[in-house]
Amino acid sequence: MKTFDMSKTLRVIATAVLSTICANPAAWARDPSPNGVTPPQEETTALEEKLAAQLRLLAALYIEDNEPDKAIACYETIAELHPGDPRALEELTDICFRYESYDKAKPALEKLNRLKPDNPVALHELAKCHKEAGNAEKYIALFKKALAINPNSKEAHLETAIRLEQYGLMEAVYAELEKTLAIPSKKDKEDYDIFIDGRALEKMAYYLEYEGKYKEAANFYRRLLPLMELYDLALPGGIPHATLHLYYCEGKQFAREGKLDEARDKFERAIRAFEDIDARGALYLCLKKQGKDKEAGNFFKETEKLLNADLKGDLPPDALSNALNALAWFYAVTGEKTDEGLRLARRAVELAPHDAPTLDTLAELYYQKEDYENAVKYGKMAHETPKSRNVPYFRRQYEKMKKALEESRPRPAEGKP
Structure with missing residues (x-):
């Protein structure tokens, strides 16, 4: 049976309409009707709102088709239709920042x-x-102006830190988070300020962990956990997840210092707190460093068996992709069976081509195989999915892969262009 591709038809029709509107959007919305009578203001406003809704839909289709310039054009048109509406301008800047169209x-x-x-x-x-x-x-003048707006607001400093992290300005991020925690809580909003402190501690620990500053990260996780327990703070993952990260960071720091018995204990505690592939990979590598190859091999097989169990049965595509990705990521973090990891990761990406963690696994495996062209390709895709755009981990992974690609290229001889 022949099917009708509605999305393709919509794109064709909408593109034709958009090209007409974009030529002069404000005039189009305000033009009088064919009989020469200008519609009332409320009717014109309703018409503009309908058009804006359709343009947002069209922009979503362009994003899906990886045509960011056309998606941005949709939001530029919305902003022209609503010249005094801050929301329209905020939508436009959000889509521009997503695709780094700063101009x-x-x-x-x-x-x-x-x-x-x-x-x-x-x-x-x-x-x-x-x-x-x-x-x-x-840049510096505007940055200082922004910081001066709410000098005693915990929330303002926290949001500033989150925004600055997206720019990679980590020294300024840590300074803003320290300011957040240093401002005393107000009696009339103490519960809310404690929640803000919890978020600031979580962000500080998270950023430090992904920069490899495990000792400092662990200190902030230790400060965070009592707050979560005492005030029942609703933070992502809850207490088990924060406990996992505390033990994981402590284990990584012990391993860095060569204290492998202590590191092993912490990784085992991390896994008991919250099942985690990174912690399992770290424990395997710790056992290898201790020279306990047989125990390491048995643990590796145990983890493979655990992850392979999730691949059994008639799974829907998203569940199958997640299961494939989990096993591929275990191979990535251990550095073992990377060819098999690549095979699994490619299959996972076929099933979930827009899933950031799955794309990142494939990119990481290509990076380990020193195929930096493909590492950058899939690292960029992982970084630019809508849900991962502002996630520090994916940005750092992409930057790591770009740097490796640049360094792998032959440099011109001295004196030659």
């Missing part, structure tokens, strides 16, 4: 800052645009 974000942010001059997030984003354009003086 297109800059004019929208300048308008947004005129509408909302005390918006620290918009000021930070405009500062980022100037930084990317090489205007360091303007």
Whole structure:
């Protein structure tokens, strides 16, 4: 039976409509009707809202088709239809930042800052645009202006830190998180301020862990856990997840110091707290370093058996992809069976081509095989999925792979261009 591809048809029709509207969107929305009578303001506004909704739908289709310029054009049109609406400008800057189109974000942010001059997030984003354009003086001035808006707000410093991390300015991130924790809680909002402190501790620990600063990260996890237990803080993963990360960081630090018995104990505690492939990989490598090859081999087989059990049965595509990815990632973190890991990861990506963790596993395995072209290709895809765009881990992985590719390329001889 022949099927009708509605999404393709919608793209064709919508593209034709969009090209007409984009030529002069404001005039299109305000033009009088064919009989020469201008519709009432409320009817025109309703018409614009309908158009904006359709443009958002079209933008989503363009994102799905990996056509970011056309998706941005949709949001530029929405902003032109609603020139005084901060939300439309915020949507436009969000999509521009997602695809690093800072030249297109800059004019929208300048308008947004005129509408909302005390918006620290918009000021930070405009500062980022100037930084990317090489205007360091303007970047620093805007950055300082943003920080001066709410000097005694715990929430403002936390949100500033989160935003700065997206720019990779880690020294400034840590400074802002320290400020968040240093500001005393207000009596009338003590519970909320404790929640903000919990988030700040979690972010500090998380960022330090992924920078490999395990000793410092463990200190912040130790400060976080009593708050979670005492105030029942609803943070991602809960107490078991935070406990896992505490033991994992302690284990990594002990391993770094050559204290392998202590490291092993911490990794075993981590696995008991919360089943985790990274902790299992770390324990395997610790056993190998201790020279306990037989025990390490048995543990490796035990983990393979555990992960292979999840591959049995008639699984739906997403569950099968997750199970394949889990085993492939175990091979990646141990550095064992990387060819088999690549095979599993490729199959997982075929089933879930837009899943960031799955794409990252494939990228990491290519990186370990020193196939940096493919590592960068899939690392970029992992970094640019909508759900992973602002996740520090995926950005750092992508930067690691780009650096490896650049360093692997032959450098021109001295005196030659």
